[in-house]
Amino acid sequence: MPKPAKKPEKDSKTGEQIVAQNRAASYNYHLLDRYEAGLVLHGTEVKALREGKANIRDAYIDFKPSGAWLVNAHIAQYLPGGPWNHEPLGSRKLLLRKNEIHKLAGRTESKGLTVIPLRIYFRKGLAKVEIALAQGKKSWDRRQDERDKEARRETEKAMYNNRRR
Numbered sequence: 001m002p003k004p005a006k007k008p009e010k011d012s013k014t015g016e017q018i019v020a021q022n023r024a025a026s027y028n029y030h031l032l033d034r035y036e037a038g039l040v041l042h043g044t045e046v047k048a049l050r051e052g053k054a055n056i057r058d059a060y061i062d063f064k065p066s067g068a069w070l071v072n073a074h075i076a077q078y079l080p081g082g083p084w085n086h087e088p089l090g091s092r093k094l095l096l097r098k099n100e101i102h103k104l105a106g107r108t109e110s111k112g113l114t115v116i117p118l119r120i121y122f123r124k125g126l127a128k129v130e131i132a133l134a135q136g137k138k139s140w141d142r143r144q145d146e147r148d149k150e151a152r153r154e155t156e157k158a159m160y161n162n163r164r165r
Helices: 043-050 079-084 098-111 139-164
Strands: 016-021 029-039 060-064 067-071 092-095 114-123 126-136
Touching: 016 043, 029 114, 043 079, 043 114, 060 098, 067 098, 098 114, 098 126
Parallel strands: none
Antiparallel strands: 016 114, 029 092, 029 126, 060 067, 060 114, 067 092, 114 126
């Protein structure tokens, strides 16, 4: 029997209910600018998201003349949905202002940047996506980040041990 999905927890400070996070984003990309976009969903997609059944690890944002689209985000089917269920890997439209779409589309075309989703969450009952303009990291960038993180841990540990004496 499959294990049930973990229900999303509500953040008491911001009132946000985080559904899915792309934890590998900061490891694989330099995150430059962040934006918040609305998400156009259909009935069973909303119910599946409220159950926490989403994965955005391989998702990206595509710009078309009709607007910005979230592509390759997996929202599992809602079991009681029956024949009215949605397509799990369908493209979903993002709600952004025209100037934001033009700005992001221009920057992705010219400078080799990409736009990726960082997390999907509910705020005040509305589904939102946090997206970021990102530049891919090289392997040496990742190694340098690991070295920096290790050095930061060591200094924090040394400061903690120094305070205890």
